[in-house]
Amino acid sequence: AQTVTQSQPEMSVQEAETVTLSCTYDTSESDYYLFWYKQPPSRQMILVIRQEAYKQQNATENRFSVNFQKAAKSFSLKISDSQLGDAAMYFCAYRKGAGNTPLVFGKGTRLSVIA
Amino acid sequence: EPEVTQTPSHQVTQMGQEVILRCVPISNHLYFYWYRQILGQKVEFLVSFYNNEISEKSEIFDDQFSVERPDGSNFTLKIRSTKLEDSAMYFCASSEQSGGQETQYFGPGTRLLVL
Numbered sequence: 583a584q585t586v587t588q589s590q591p592e593m594s595v596q597e598a599e600t601v602t603l604s605c606t607y608d609t610s611e612s613d614y615y616l617f618w619y620k621q622p623p624s625r626q627m628i629l630v631i632r633q634e635a636y637k638q639q640n641a642t643e644n645r646f647s648v649n650f651q652k653a654a655k656s657f658s659l660k661i662s663d664s665q666l667g668d669a670a671m672y673f674c675a676y677r678k679g680a681g682n683t684p685l686v687f688g689k690g691t692r693l694s695v696i697a
Numbered sequence: 698e699p700e701v702t703q704t705p706s707h708q709v710t711q712m713g714q715e716v717i718l719r720c721v722p723i724s725n726h727l728y729f730y731w732y733r734q735i736l737g738q739k740v741e742f743l744v745s746f747y748n749n750e751i752s753e754k755s756e757i758f759d760d761q762f763s764v765e766r767p768d769g770s771n772f773t774l775k776i777r778s779t780k781l782e783d784s785a786m787y788f789c790a791s792s793e794q795s796g797g798q799e800t801q802y803f804g805p806g807t808r809l810l811v812l
Contacts, residue, residue: 615798625786627740627803634798673740682728682752682795684742 584609586676588688595664596696602649603659603691605674613679616650616657621671621690630672633657635679661693669695699723701804703789709810710779718774718807720789729772730790730801731764733757740788746772747795779811 585608595601607616618630633641633650640648645665649658661668674688702721710716722729731743745752746764763775772791776783786808790801 617800619803624805625808626805627788627790629800629802632800675740679798680796682745682747684730684745684753684755685732685740685801686742687740689739 584611584614584676584678584686586674586686586688588674588691590691591689592692592694594694594696595661595668597664597666599664600660600662601664601693603661603672603674603693605657605659605688607655607657607674607676609655609676609678611678615677615679616648617675617677617685618646618648618657618659619673619675619687620668621673622667622669627673631659664695666695666697669693701789701791701802703787703804703807705807706805707808707810709812712781712811713778716776716779716809718776718787718789718809720772720774720791720804721770722772722789722791723793723802724770726791726793726802728752728792728795728799729764729766730792731774732788732790732803733785734788734806735782735785743774743787776809779809781811784809784811 614635616633620628631643645662671690673690675685704719729746734740744754744758786806789804792799
């Protein structure tokens, strides 16, 4: 079974600084996708960024980028120029490539942004 | 921008009572999911649904749970006889297509409290 591990229960960052959230996963599949979701205090899950496993290039989305290391099964999220609105729970998630398969989530990292 | 909606936002019920959680997926989406998140824990998959049938379900989704698409817009999760441990946030999600590359869009969740 696929598993997703987030080893940092909590992180904090100064406003305008950069922070990296870690995620590792375990799978025997070759075709899969990785995601970072943000869950602010409102509890709604919002997609931040997505990475296709077959792509070597790391995904970027404005201030958010990933460091995808396929051999190491690592998928970290870098947030640059952190803003107060970035404070949230961040979940790393995995999804098998084919079929109507569910997301498998990690336990999450709570990010605090200090003004 | 289209979004997934869920009602009610909060529900309090007595143990043993039936509850129905409602979701309106994004209108052109064909694949539907329920996830739950017990307070302080990770998001867990319950069930996926396509073409009026369950595609996949987790061990959590036992005989007390059922899903239905009663009309062209709603997607419901029914818990027949609630237990204390069913207290959680329940998220509905939808996607346009199947396959790992498809983004699942989440609703804001229903917070269920079983007393």
